[in-house]
Ligand code: SF4
Protein backbone atom coordinates (compact mmCIF):
# COMPACT_ATOMS: atom_id res chain seq x y z
CA UNK A 172 0.00 0.00 0.00
CA UNK A 173 1.27 3.48 -0.84
CA UNK A 174 1.91 5.92 2.00
CA UNK A 175 1.23 9.67 1.80
CA UNK A 176 4.36 11.83 1.71
CA UNK A 177 4.47 13.95 4.83
CA UNK A 178 6.47 17.12 5.29
CA UNK A 179 9.24 15.49 7.33
CA UNK A 180 9.75 12.86 4.64
CA UNK A 181 9.97 15.49 1.89
CA UNK A 182 12.11 17.83 3.97
CA UNK A 183 14.71 15.13 4.51
CA UNK A 184 14.68 14.16 0.84
CA UNK A 185 14.93 17.69 -0.52
CA UNK A 186 17.52 18.94 1.97
CA UNK A 187 19.65 15.80 1.42
CA UNK A 188 19.47 16.56 -2.30
CA UNK A 189 20.97 19.99 -1.59
CA UNK A 190 17.86 22.20 -1.75
CA UNK A 191 17.93 25.31 0.45
CA UNK A 192 14.13 25.52 0.35
CA UNK A 193 11.24 23.45 -0.94
CA UNK A 194 7.46 23.47 -1.00
CA UNK A 195 4.45 21.80 -2.58
CA UNK A 196 1.61 23.29 -4.60
CA UNK A 197 -1.43 21.52 -6.02
CA UNK A 198 -1.08 21.14 -9.80
CA UNK A 199 -3.77 22.92 -11.78
CA UNK A 200 -4.36 25.79 -14.17
CA UNK A 201 -2.42 28.99 -13.55
CA UNK A 202 -4.69 31.77 -12.27
CA UNK A 203 -6.11 34.20 -14.83
CA UNK A 204 -4.41 37.17 -13.16
CA UNK A 205 -0.96 35.63 -13.64
CA UNK A 206 -1.77 34.67 -17.21
CA UNK A 207 -2.70 38.30 -17.86
CA UNK A 208 0.58 39.59 -16.44
CA UNK A 209 2.59 37.11 -18.50
CA UNK A 210 0.67 37.79 -21.71
CA UNK A 211 1.06 41.55 -21.28
CA UNK A 212 4.81 41.13 -20.70
CA UNK A 213 5.11 39.11 -23.90
CA UNK A 214 2.84 41.43 -25.88
CA UNK A 215 5.03 44.41 -25.07
CA UNK A 216 8.10 42.56 -26.30
CA UNK A 217 9.85 42.38 -22.93
CA UNK A 218 10.96 38.79 -23.59
CA UNK A 219 13.34 40.12 -26.24
CA UNK A 220 15.11 37.37 -28.15
CA UNK A 221 13.59 34.56 -26.06
CA UNK A 222 10.94 33.74 -28.63
CA UNK A 223 10.46 30.29 -27.14
CA UNK A 224 8.55 32.06 -24.38
CA UNK A 225 5.76 32.72 -26.85
CA UNK A 226 5.30 29.01 -27.52
CA UNK A 227 3.53 26.20 -25.65
CA UNK A 228 1.03 28.63 -24.23
CA UNK A 229 -1.46 25.95 -23.13
CA UNK A 230 1.19 23.83 -21.47
CA UNK A 231 2.76 26.82 -19.73
CA UNK A 232 -0.52 27.60 -18.03
CA UNK A 233 -1.46 24.08 -17.02
CA UNK A 234 1.37 21.87 -15.77
CA UNK A 235 -0.89 18.83 -15.92
CA UNK A 236 -0.08 18.86 -19.61
CA UNK A 237 3.54 18.15 -18.78
CA UNK A 238 2.63 15.02 -16.82
CA UNK A 239 -0.73 13.41 -17.38
CA UNK A 240 -2.63 13.16 -14.14
CA UNK A 241 -0.21 15.42 -12.24
CA UNK A 242 -1.70 16.46 -8.90
CA UNK A 243 1.23 18.10 -7.10
CA UNK A 244 4.28 20.20 -7.90
CA UNK A 245 7.24 20.02 -5.56
CA UNK A 246 9.37 23.13 -6.04
CA UNK A 247 12.99 23.13 -4.87
CA UNK A 248 15.43 26.04 -4.69
CA UNK A 249 19.17 25.40 -4.95
CA UNK A 250 21.69 28.11 -4.15
CA UNK A 251 24.44 28.93 -6.62
CA UNK A 252 25.83 31.65 -4.35
CA UNK A 253 29.63 31.80 -4.27
CA UNK A 254 32.25 33.58 -2.24
CA UNK A 255 34.79 33.63 -5.09
CA UNK A 256 33.73 35.28 -8.31
CA UNK A 257 34.77 35.92 -11.86
CA UNK A 258 34.01 39.60 -12.55
CA UNK A 259 32.88 38.86 -16.12
CA UNK A 260 30.95 35.59 -15.72
CA UNK A 261 27.89 34.92 -13.59
CA UNK A 262 28.36 32.64 -10.61
CA UNK A 263 25.79 30.22 -11.99
CA UNK A 264 28.01 29.49 -15.00
CA UNK A 265 31.32 28.81 -13.24
CA UNK A 266 30.75 25.10 -12.61
CA UNK A 267 28.87 22.18 -14.13
CA UNK A 268 25.71 22.70 -16.18
CA UNK A 269 22.93 23.20 -13.64
CA UNK A 270 20.46 21.40 -15.89
CA UNK A 271 22.46 18.20 -15.46
CA UNK A 272 23.55 18.78 -11.87
CA UNK A 273 20.07 19.50 -10.52
CA UNK A 274 18.45 16.71 -12.51
CA UNK A 275 20.93 14.33 -10.86
CA UNK A 276 20.12 15.83 -7.45
CA UNK A 277 16.37 15.40 -7.91
CA UNK A 278 16.30 11.97 -9.59
CA UNK A 279 16.61 10.10 -6.27
CA UNK A 280 13.98 12.38 -4.70
CA UNK A 281 11.54 11.58 -7.51
CA UNK A 282 12.33 7.87 -7.21
CA UNK A 283 11.73 7.93 -3.45
CA UNK A 284 8.37 9.67 -3.95
CA UNK A 285 7.34 7.04 -6.48
CA UNK A 286 8.34 4.26 -4.10
CA UNK A 287 6.44 5.77 -1.22
CA UNK A 288 3.40 7.28 -2.95
CA UNK A 289 3.19 5.33 -6.19
CA UNK A 290 2.27 6.97 -9.49
CA UNK A 291 4.55 8.81 -11.88
CA UNK A 292 6.90 11.78 -11.59
CA UNK A 293 8.64 14.19 -13.96
CA UNK A 294 11.65 16.31 -13.07
CA UNK A 295 11.84 19.77 -14.70
CA UNK A 296 15.02 21.84 -14.61
CA UNK A 297 14.52 25.02 -16.64
CA UNK A 298 13.68 22.83 -19.62
CA UNK A 299 9.88 22.73 -19.68
CA UNK A 300 7.39 25.58 -20.21
CA UNK A 301 6.47 25.98 -16.56
CA UNK A 302 5.70 29.18 -14.61
CA UNK A 303 8.44 28.43 -12.12
CA UNK A 304 8.26 31.54 -9.96
CA UNK A 305 4.47 31.37 -9.84
CA UNK A 306 4.59 27.82 -8.50
CA UNK A 307 7.44 28.67 -6.15
CA UNK A 308 5.35 31.47 -4.64
CA UNK A 309 2.32 29.20 -4.37
CA UNK A 310 4.41 26.54 -2.65
CA UNK A 311 5.83 29.06 -0.16
CA UNK A 312 9.42 28.75 -1.40
CA UNK A 313 9.79 32.52 -1.70
CA UNK A 314 8.31 35.76 -3.01
CA UNK A 315 9.26 37.79 -6.07
CA UNK A 316 11.01 41.13 -5.54
CA UNK A 317 11.47 44.31 -7.54
CA UNK A 318 14.36 42.60 -9.31
CA UNK A 319 11.80 40.29 -10.87
CA UNK A 320 13.60 37.38 -9.27
CA UNK A 321 12.34 35.00 -6.64
CA UNK A 322 13.66 35.87 -3.18
CA UNK A 323 14.14 32.88 -0.90
CA UNK A 324 14.42 33.40 2.87
CA UNK A 325 18.03 32.94 3.94
CA UNK A 326 19.31 32.66 0.38
CA UNK A 327 18.08 35.63 -1.67
CA UNK A 328 17.84 35.36 -5.43
CA UNK A 329 21.08 33.58 -6.30
CA UNK A 330 19.14 30.38 -6.71
CA UNK A 331 18.02 27.89 -9.32
CA UNK A 332 14.49 26.54 -9.27
CA UNK A 333 13.70 22.95 -10.19
CA UNK A 334 10.45 21.03 -9.92
CA UNK A 335 9.12 17.52 -9.54
CA UNK A 336 5.66 16.96 -10.97
CA UNK A 337 3.95 13.97 -9.45
CA UNK A 338 0.63 12.21 -9.88
CA UNK A 339 0.60 11.71 -6.11
CA UNK A 340 -1.60 14.07 -4.12
CA UNK A 341 0.82 15.58 -1.61
CA UNK A 342 -0.35 17.94 1.12
CA UNK A 343 0.46 21.48 -0.09
CA UNK A 344 2.63 23.86 1.89
CA UNK A 345 1.41 27.42 2.46
CA UNK A 346 2.52 30.51 0.56
CA UNK A 347 4.64 32.90 2.64
CA UNK A 348 2.51 35.42 4.52
CA UNK A 349 4.73 38.44 4.09
CA UNK A 350 6.56 40.20 1.31
CA UNK A 351 10.31 39.64 1.50
CA UNK A 352 11.34 42.50 -0.78
CA UNK A 353 11.81 45.67 1.24
CA UNK A 354 11.52 47.79 -1.92
CA UNK A 355 14.87 49.36 -1.08
CA UNK A 356 15.41 49.90 -4.81
CA UNK A 357 19.06 48.81 -4.81
CA UNK A 358 18.49 46.32 -7.62
CA UNK A 359 16.79 48.91 -9.83
CA UNK A 360 19.41 51.59 -9.19
CA UNK A 361 22.34 49.20 -9.65
CA UNK A 362 21.24 47.53 -12.87
CA UNK A 363 23.90 48.66 -15.36
CA UNK A 364 21.56 48.24 -18.31
CA UNK A 365 18.42 49.94 -16.99
CA UNK A 366 16.49 46.68 -17.44
CA UNK A 367 14.38 47.07 -14.28
CA UNK A 368 11.53 49.56 -14.23
CA UNK A 369 10.84 49.34 -10.51
CA UNK A 370 7.61 47.39 -10.90
CA UNK A 371 9.14 43.92 -10.75
CA UNK A 372 9.22 43.55 -14.52
CA UNK A 373 12.47 42.79 -16.35
CA UNK A 374 13.07 44.05 -19.88
CA UNK A 375 14.96 41.16 -21.43
CA UNK A 376 15.82 43.36 -24.42
CA UNK A 377 18.18 45.20 -22.08
CA UNK A 378 19.03 42.58 -19.47
CA UNK A 379 22.68 41.55 -19.81
CA UNK A 380 21.94 38.09 -18.52
CA UNK A 381 19.70 37.55 -21.52
CA UNK A 382 21.73 39.45 -24.13
CA UNK A 383 25.02 37.72 -23.35
CA UNK A 384 23.66 34.17 -23.30
CA UNK A 385 20.40 34.00 -25.25
CA UNK A 386 21.10 36.31 -28.21
CA UNK A 387 22.28 34.52 -31.35
CA UNK A 388 24.42 36.26 -33.97
CA UNK A 389 25.73 39.82 -33.93
CA UNK A 390 24.26 42.08 -31.26
CA UNK A 391 22.52 45.29 -32.30
CA UNK A 392 24.89 48.15 -33.06
CA UNK A 393 25.87 50.17 -29.97
CA UNK A 394 24.94 47.37 -27.54
CA UNK A 395 26.88 47.90 -24.33
CA UNK A 396 27.46 44.66 -22.41
CA UNK A 397 29.04 46.60 -19.53
CA UNK A 398 31.97 44.23 -19.49
CA UNK A 399 29.93 41.05 -19.19
CA UNK A 400 31.12 37.87 -20.88
CA UNK A 401 28.25 35.67 -19.75
CA UNK A 402 25.36 36.40 -17.40
CA UNK A 403 25.01 39.14 -14.80
CA UNK A 404 24.64 38.97 -11.01
CA UNK A 405 24.41 42.65 -10.14
CA UNK A 406 20.75 42.84 -9.07
CA UNK A 407 21.11 39.66 -7.02
CA UNK A 408 24.36 40.62 -5.31
CA UNK A 409 23.23 44.06 -4.20
CA UNK A 410 20.02 42.71 -2.66
CA UNK A 411 20.21 42.69 1.16
CA UNK A 412 18.40 39.37 1.13
CA UNK A 413 21.23 37.66 -0.74
CA UNK A 414 23.01 36.02 2.14
CA UNK A 415 23.89 32.60 3.44
CA UNK A 416 26.75 30.22 2.75
CA UNK A 417 28.20 29.45 -0.66
CA UNK A 418 26.68 26.47 -2.42
CA UNK A 419 28.07 23.14 -1.32
CA UNK A 420 26.76 21.17 -4.30
CA UNK A 421 29.84 19.42 -5.74
CA UNK A 422 28.60 19.72 -9.34
CA UNK A 423 28.32 23.51 -9.09
CA UNK A 424 31.81 24.13 -7.75
CA UNK A 425 33.73 26.43 -10.12
CA UNK A 426 36.24 25.15 -12.61
CA UNK A 427 39.59 26.87 -12.15
CA UNK A 428 39.91 27.71 -15.84
CA UNK A 429 36.47 29.40 -15.91
CA UNK A 430 37.14 31.25 -12.67
CA UNK A 431 40.29 32.63 -14.34
CA UNK A 432 38.65 33.44 -17.70
CA UNK A 433 39.03 37.03 -18.90
CA UNK A 434 37.87 38.77 -22.09
CA UNK A 435 41.42 38.55 -23.47
CA UNK A 436 41.61 34.82 -22.74
CA UNK A 437 38.18 34.30 -24.27
CA UNK A 438 39.35 35.99 -27.48
CA UNK A 439 42.34 33.66 -27.59
CA UNK A 440 40.27 30.46 -27.27
CA UNK A 441 40.29 28.02 -30.16
CA UNK A 442 37.50 25.55 -30.87
CA UNK A 443 39.57 22.93 -29.05
CA UNK A 444 40.32 24.99 -25.95
CA UNK A 445 36.73 26.26 -25.78
CA UNK A 446 35.51 22.67 -25.81
CA UNK A 447 37.97 21.46 -23.18
CA UNK A 448 37.13 24.43 -20.94
CA UNK A 449 33.35 24.50 -21.24
CA UNK A 450 32.16 20.97 -22.04
CA UNK A 451 29.65 19.98 -19.38
CA UNK A 452 28.89 23.59 -18.43
CA UNK A 453 25.90 25.81 -19.15
CA UNK A 454 28.07 28.02 -21.39
CA UNK A 455 28.42 25.36 -24.10
CA UNK A 456 25.15 26.71 -25.49
CA UNK A 457 26.75 30.13 -25.87
CA UNK A 458 29.29 28.53 -28.21
CA UNK A 459 32.73 29.88 -29.01
CA UNK A 460 31.30 32.46 -31.42
CA UNK A 461 29.01 33.88 -28.75
CA UNK A 462 31.73 34.08 -26.12
CA UNK A 463 34.15 35.75 -28.53
CA UNK A 464 31.42 38.18 -29.63
CA UNK A 465 30.86 39.21 -26.02
CA UNK A 466 34.60 39.43 -25.31
CA UNK A 467 35.12 41.66 -28.33
CA UNK A 468 32.61 44.14 -26.84
CA UNK A 469 34.53 44.40 -23.56
CA UNK A 470 36.69 47.48 -23.32
CA UNK A 471 40.47 47.09 -23.36
CA UNK A 472 40.71 47.99 -19.66
CA UNK A 473 38.46 44.98 -18.93
CA UNK A 474 41.06 42.59 -20.33
S1 SF4 B 1 20.74 40.55 -14.40
FE1 SF4 B 1 21.98 42.44 -14.61
S2 SF4 B 1 21.21 43.46 -16.46
FE2 SF4 B 1 19.66 41.92 -15.85
S3 SF4 B 1 18.21 43.03 -14.56
FE3 SF4 B 1 19.75 42.17 -13.16
S4 SF4 B 1 21.33 43.79 -12.95
FE4 SF4 B 1 20.07 44.29 -14.72
Ligand code: SF4
Nearest residue numbers: 316352355356358410
Ligand atom coordinates in the same frame (compact mmCIF):
# COMPACT_ATOMS: atom_id res chain seq x y z
S1 SF4 C 1 17.43 44.87 -3.79
FE1 SF4 C 1 15.81 45.74 -2.47
S2 SF4 C 1 14.14 46.25 -3.93
FE2 SF4 C 1 15.52 44.84 -5.00
S3 SF4 C 1 14.66 42.78 -4.69
FE3 SF4 C 1 16.18 43.14 -3.05
S4 SF4 C 1 15.01 43.98 -1.33
FE4 SF4 C 1 13.72 44.18 -3.16
